Each structure stands twice: as structure tokens, then as C-alpha cells.
Amino acid sequence: MKQWMKMMAGLGLLMAQPWAHGEEVPACIEVTVGGYRTADYNCLSRQMGNDPQAAAAAQRTQEALNVPVNKRAPNSIGLATPAATSVRMGNTFGTSVKPQRPPVPASPSPLPR
Incomplete structure (x- = not known):
């Protein structure tokens, strides 16, 4: 019985794995030129801009600043x-x-x- 439960649990984990990853964001690449490191700021901006709650937070901030x-x-x-x-x-x-x-x-x- 225990062996059967372990096998079913393992099967469940294997079936859930494709949905666990979801949509992966491509990694941002850092480049080293002449000893100086630089990041891809366009990529970082895209990653930071995908927050669905950011618009609501910006609106609340604007309302807080416009107090009568x-x-x-x-x-x-x-x-x-x-x-x-x-x-x-x-x-x-x-x-x-x-x-x-x-x-x-x-x-x-x-x-x-």
C-alpha cells in the first residue's frame, strides 16, 4: 500500500511539472567590455514593467499626493x-x-x- 501511494505521488508530481514553470521570462545578459560590466537596462525595464499591480499602486500614490x-x-x-x-x-x-x-x-x- 505504501509503495503504491509513493508511486502515485511521484506520478502526480511528474504530471504537475509542465504547469509549474508557467511563462518564463528570458534572462537579462550582462556584458563585460574592457573590464567594465554593464547590464541590459532595456531587459531589466521590461522585467520590472510586467507587474499588473503597478498601475494600481501608481494610481494610489497619485491620489495620496493630491490630498485637498x-x-x-x-x-x-x-x-x-x-x-x-x-x-x-x-x-x-x-x-x-x-x-x-x-x-x-x-x-x-x-x-x-
Whole structure:
């Protein structure tokens, strides 16, 4: 019984082999001229261009780039955010209209003006 199952499994594998390969893409050839290697970029472009999902991915990317201005993040269009204003104002955020500044040095600078 075991021998019969092994034989049937082997037969099944042999029958499935022609469909397992599918459509093979021809290999791209690299050429060496004067010690420099170069690839066939037309062949590589053809291989990369056969992706059926590439058009859908490009369309999603284009849609993501064309977000309406009212849906964009405020900092991406130059508007102030509470976090940025808090950094700019320092510890006076919410208590004063003047931003926090370091104290004026008590002694004058020894450098000539």
C-alpha cells in the first residue's frame, strides 16, 4: 500500500511539472567590455514593467499626493500648531503674549564694537 501511494505521488508530481514553470521570462545578459560590466537596462525595464499591480499602486500614490488642502496636516501647509507655538513661546505659552527670552547679560562684552 505504501509503495503504491509513493508511486502515485511521484506520478502526480511528474504530471504537475509542465504547469509549474508557467511563462518564463528570458534572462537579462550582462556584458563585460574592457573590464567594465554593464547590464541590459532595456531587459531589466521590461522585467520590472510586467507587474499588473503597478498601475494600481501608481494610481494610489497619485491620489495620496493630491490630498485637498483642507485635509492636509497644518504643519505641512505652513500653519502654526499648538506644539510649534509652545516651543516658540517657551514657558510663557498661555500666560503672556511675549515669548520667553534669555536674560540680558549683566556685564558688557569685552569685544570691541
